[in-house]
Amino acid sequence: MCSRDIDLTEKLDYSSAVALLGYSLILSLLRSFNVKDEATRVMFAAPVLAFVTTHILYLNFYELDYGWNMKVCVVMAVVQLLTWAIWAGVTQHPI
Template sequence: MVLRDVDITKTLDYSSAIAILGFSLIVSILRTFDMRVEAARVMVSPPVLAFVTSHIMYINLYKLDYDIQKSWNMIVCVAMGVAQLFLWARWAAVSRHPSNWKLWVVVA
């Protein structure tokens, strides 16, 4: 059986990766800064959602060289991942949660 990477699988792969990273970035921001007020959550989530949506539209609808799209998507994904690591490290540093040592293991 031969498996091939076709356009739909590339589209779904890149789109789902950035969507998951965007959602987890929102969660890390809300958790790190302890945003329990609904108004604060509404101020944080839409900009991240707008960025993720526009990035997904850019990589799927705007036709550029495939290598440029792949490298730009990688830059965005790594930047979002590094931002999350810093946010979770900050939360682990200020939190007194009994399991934050596990978070330090993940961050390290």
């Protein structure tokens, strides 16, 4: 039996990857900067949510570009990893 991506599953795959990375990035920023105030949380999350939403809409309704999606995902992952690494170094948190 052979499994293949169809248009819908490919869009869901790309969209879910970006959504997961965006959510993880928001959490890493909130935790690293120790944001407790609700208004400040929204200020941190809003630009990331706007970018992720715009990117998903671009992929689903304009051009489903694998290369572009990979670049976006890698940049988001690297920013998240750097955020966690800097947080661990500054707080002397044991990894």
